[in-house]
Amino acid sequence: MERCRIVFSGSGGQGVITASIILAEAAVLYESMTAVQSQYYGPEARGGATRSDVIISYTQINYPKVIQPNVLVCLTQQAYNKFYPIIRPGGLLITDSRFVKIEKKVDARHKELPMYRTVMDQIGKPIVFNICMLGAVTMLADLVKPESIMKVLETRIPSGFLEMNSRALALGFKLAEEYKS
Amino acid sequence: MAIKDYIRERFFPHIWCPGCGHGTVMNSLLRALESLGMSRNEIVMVSGIGCSSRISGYVDFHTLHTIHGRALAFATGVKLSRPELNLIVPMGDGDALAIGGNHFIHAARRNIDITAIVMNNRIYGMTGGQFSPLSGYGTMATTAPYSNIDHAFDTVELAIAAGATFVARSTSYHVKQLSKILRDAILHEGFSVVEVLSQCPTYFGRKNRAGSAVDMMEQYKNDTTPIGSKAKKENPDLIERGIFVQKEMPEYCREYDKIIEKAMKGN
Amino acid sequence: MKENIKFIQGNEACVEGALYAGLEFFAGYPITPSTEIAELMSYRLPQKGCRFIQMEDEIASMSAIIGASLTGHKVMTATSGPGFSLMQEALGYAVMAEIPCVIVNVQRGGPSTGIPTHVSQGDVNQARWGTHGDHAIVTLTASNHQDVFAMTVEGFNIAETYRTPVILLFDEVIGHMRERLVVPEEGEIPLVERLRTSVSEGVDYHPYLPREDGRLPMSDFGGVHRYNVTGLFHDMWGFPSDNPQVVHDLLRHLVDKINNNVNQITNFKSYYLDDAESVLISYGSSARSALHVVELLRPRGERIGLLELQTLWPFPDQLVRRTCEHAKHVIVVEMNMGQILQEVRRVVDQPRKVFLANRIDGVFITPRDIRNIMRLVQGKGV
Numbered sequence: 001m002e003r004c005r006i007v008f009s010g011s012g013g014q015g016v017i018t019a020s021i022i023l024a025e026a027a028v029l030y031e032s033m034t035a036v037q038s039q040y041y042g043p044e045a046r047g048g049a050t051r052s053d054v055i056i057s058y059t060q061i062n063y064p065k066v067i068q069p070n071v072l073v074c075l076t077q078q079a080y081n082k083f084y085p086i087i088r089p090g091g092l093l094i095t096d097s098r099f100v101k102i103e104k105k106v107d108a109r110h111k112e113l114p115m116y117r118t119v120m121d122q123i124g125k126p127i128v129f130n131i132c133m134l135g136a137v138t139m140l141a142d143l144v145k146p147e148s149i150m151k152v153l154e155t156r157i158p159s160g161f162l163e164m165n166s167r168a169l170a171l172g173f174k175l176a177e178e179y180k181s
Numbered sequence: 182m183a184i185k186d187y188i189r190e191r192f193f194p195h196i197w198c199p200g201c202g203h204g205t206v207m208n209s210l211l212r213a214l215e216s217l218g219m220s221r222n223e224i225v226m227v228s229g230i231g232c233s234s235r236i237s238g239y240v241d242f243h244t245l246h247t248i249h250g251r252a253l254a255f256a257t258g259v260k261l262s263r264p265e266l267n268l269i270v271p272m273g274d275g276d277a278l279a280i281g282g283n284h285f286i287h288a289a290r291r292n293i294d295i296t297a298i299v300m301n302n303r304i305y306g307m308t309g310g311q312f313s314p315l316s317g318y319g320t321m322a323t324t325a326p327y328s329n330i331d332h333a334f335d336t337v338e339l340a341i342a343a344g345a346t347f348v349a350r351s352t353s354y355h356v357k358q359l360s361k362i363l364r365d366a367i368l369h370e371g372f373s374v375v376e377v378l379s380q381c382p383t384y385f386g387r388k389n390r391a392g393s394a395v396d397m398m399e400q401y402k403n404d405t406t407p408i409g410s411k412a413k414k415e416n417p418d419l420i421e422r423g424i425f426v427q428k429e430m431p432e433y434c435r436e437y438d439k440i441i442e443k444a445m446k447g448n
Numbered sequence: 449m450k451e452n453i454k455f456i457q458g459n460e461a462c463v464e465g466a467l468y469a470g471l472e473f474f475a476g477y478p479i480t481p482s483t484e485i486a487e488l489m490s491y492r493l494p495q496k497g498c499r500f501i502q503m504e505d506e507i508a509s510m511s512a513i514i515g516a517s518l519t520g521h522k523v524m525t526a527t528s529g530p531g532f533s534l535m536q537e538a539l540g541y542a543v544m545a546e547i548p549c550v551i552v553n554v555q556r557g558g559p560s561t562g563i564p565t566h567v568s569q570g571d572v573n574q575a576r577w578g579t580h581g582d583h584a585i586v587t588l589t590a591s592n593h594q595d596v597f598a599m600t601v602e603g604f605n606i607a608e609t610y611r612t613p614v615i616l617l618f619d620e621v622i623g624h625m626r627e628r629l630v631v632p633e634e635g636e637i638p639l640v641e642r643l644r645t646s647v648s649e650g651v652d653y654h655p656y657l658p659r660e661d662g663r664l665p666m667s668d669f670g671g672v673h674r675y676n677v678t679g680l681f682h683d684m685w686g687f688p689s690d691n692p693q694v695v696h697d698l699l700r701h702l703v704d705k706i707n708n709n710v711n712q713i714t715n716f717k718s719y720y721l722d723d724a725e726s727v728l729i730s731y732g733s734s735a736r737s738a739l740h741v742v743e744l745l746r747p748r749g750e751r752i753g754l755l756e757l758q759t760l761w762p763f764p765d766q767l768v769r770r771t772c773e774h775a776k777h778v779i780v781v782e783m784n785m786g787q788i789l790q791e792v793r794r795v796v797d798q799p800r801k802v803f804l805a806n807r808i809d810g811v812f813i814t815p816r817d818i819r820n821i822m823r824l825v826q827g828k829g830v
Contacts, residue, residue: 245515245669248538254504
């Protein structure tokens with residue numbers, strides 16, 4: 001895809017913004033693509049609806065926000081209810097089965113993944129939920145190479161937590177494989 | 182170096198009224214500096230706005246005559262960017278404690294090595310006699326024609342509470358004590374506050390029937406007493422003079438040097 | 449990955465630019481959406497042996513950097529609207545006392561506390577006339593991180609060249625969004641260093657006497673020349689004066705040193721302007737949406753171009769007049785009620801062909817917003 005517009009949404013504290021930054025950074029630093037990331041700020045640091053926009057492209061990006069995402073990720077019911085109408089027809093909607101109940105049909109491929117449950121079952125730490133999600137999204141949307149994400153994690157994550165994060169990322173890749181078709 | 186070498190003679194006569202205490206304060210300050218043998222190049226005087234602030238024009242140091250109330254903030258920038266310089270900040274009571282009150286308490290809290298002199302004449306002189314935060318309840322001023330209902334700060338208590346590590350008070354009458362206190366304040370490493378009661382016969386004196394400059398100085402003589410004196414016990418209304426606080430605490434610029442050391446090590 | 453390629457926020461790009469330019473002292477106070485600048489400064493400056501201080505408010509921050517500039521350092525503060533309001537008096541002092549310093553305003557919606565986490569470009573005229581009294585001022589802006597970096601360096605260069613405060617007027621969208629920044633190699637962008645006097649000790653030094661080329665060499669506080677700095681009108685030694693000739697000459701000097709050098713101070717970018725019938729004029733983040741529209745419509749044969757202003761003040765009258773000369777219509781794209789629009793109308797020959805495409809609701813102006821206005825202007829309806 002020449003240009004991919006992604007909206008990550010969820011609630012504050014889920015790591016949605018961090019995950020989106022890692023993705024965009026991987027594209028810019030390790031794949032020589034252009035990317036911009038921007039987020040919507042509210043007054044609260046935790047809780048509340050969070051939205052982060054990422055555009056990844058082979059050409060220059062001027063307007064930096066996303067109006068109609070090719071890929072929409074919703075990690076809470078509130079985020080889903082708010083954002084599902086904006087998805088680009090034929091796009092990809094990714095939700096977490098633990099947090100989101102699908103109410104309306106959208107004109108998009110919909111992947112409902114048990115990301116949270118898998119992370120809790122296999123790792124037991126909710127803190128890496130976002131990295132698992134990032135793995136699944138990257139793979140399903142074919143955005144950047146897995147090793148580019150790993151390289152960013154290596155520079156951002158303290159060495160003691162790197163192993164756990166890379167396991168979460170692998171879980172995401174695996175989930176994506178399972179749910180690909 | 183002679184006292185005369187510390188002043189910019191060509192800018193005299195000064196603007197202060199006959200009988201004003203501020204010239205006396207400047208005199209005591211210059212004597213203190215002379216006794217320390219300080220080079221003029223290592224002294225930066227920063228002042229704000231008001232009668233007291235004009236002192237910076239008359240002394241031959243690096244002088245920074247700033248805006249109303251902000252002298253300590255300007256001085257903080259000078260000091261932190263060149264900690265080896267000696268910073269002296271003369272302020273009036275309105276300059277230091279009304280418009281500049283916030284900077285005053287925060288400079289004290291940081292314990293940055295600056296000598297703050299509060300020349301307290303209990304009035305806004307330059308604008309013609311309005312009450313200041315040190316005028317006190319019951320005084321008269323052009324903006325308190327029916328008498329002032331604002332209570333005064335106690336500069337010394339305020340400075341102590343804010344964390345100043347050297348706090349003293351003297352008057353324009355007690356010139357020798359004042360000079361000695363200013364000397365100690367300049368030598369002190371940390372934030373020093375010296376409150377100097379300095380008469381304004383033109384406005385405070387006239388408005389409050391305090392008499393001539395000489396009468397007002399007489400009052401300083403009679404109404405003040407050394408800290409902890411017997412006289413104070415007998416007459417609690419007397420104002421104490423002397424050094425109230427003088428303690429060693431980590432100084433801000435030195436503390437920042439440690440931050441630099443930490444940061445450079447990559448911690 | 450190369451070390452000098454970064455994926456960072458605009459606020460961080462500003463910090464990188466400032467450090468590249470040789471910033472040595474920063475004083476600030478937290479305020480959204482500029483806070484990241486102070487945070488990163490507190491981390492980076494001590495690493496190079498320089499100093500950061502968080503002051504008690506923005507008045508104190510502005511005052512502190514002026515003090516630090518006088519000791520010979522390159523200095524900066526950063527804030528947003530409410531803090532910028534508080535800085536105005538000391539900013540005027542820096543104009544009057546000719547103190548090189550850089551003030552960043554990452555704009556948010558106002559007036560008052562306004563809409564702290566949303567974008568606006570409402571402080572354009574405040575940058576020009578926020579402080580009282582006649583004066584000239586330099587204000588730069590940028591629409592992407594590479595330019596944020598470049599304009600920050602330029603800001604320091606102008607501050608030193610003309611002994612003046614320089615305002616960097618960024619906005620929330622640019623400050624917070626992340627994109628690529630390639631940090632130039634050392635020496636790639638020329639730096640202007642503090643011009644110090646060559647007058648030796650014991651010889652009369654005039655801190656406020658311009659040389660023939662208009663520049664005023666400085667002497668650091670703590671050095672061998674002791675002089676006075678004041679916000680009052682002053683003579684060439686820095687001593688207060690109410691002599692009418694001195695007052696007149698100083699004010700003229702303060703204004704002329706900027707206004708006579710508009711061409712040197714003007715920074716801009718032009719896109720497809722050669723044959724443009726529709727000229728968009730924009731700046732800061734709005735220019736991104738404007739450029740989006742231009743890039744979209746050019747391949748469809750529309751003769752449309754963009755003038756992106758990077759120097760807002762002094763306003764580049766001649767550049768704008770020339771650019772608009774042959775345009776059928778001019779559309780100023782900005783997120784305020786038409787602050788640059790007024791300037792454009794002031795300088796063009798036919799003010800009635802100048803229109804405004806704006807947005808003032810805290811939402812970043814979209815290409816669609818601009819196209820809607822364009823269609824109306826072109827008589828095509830919505």
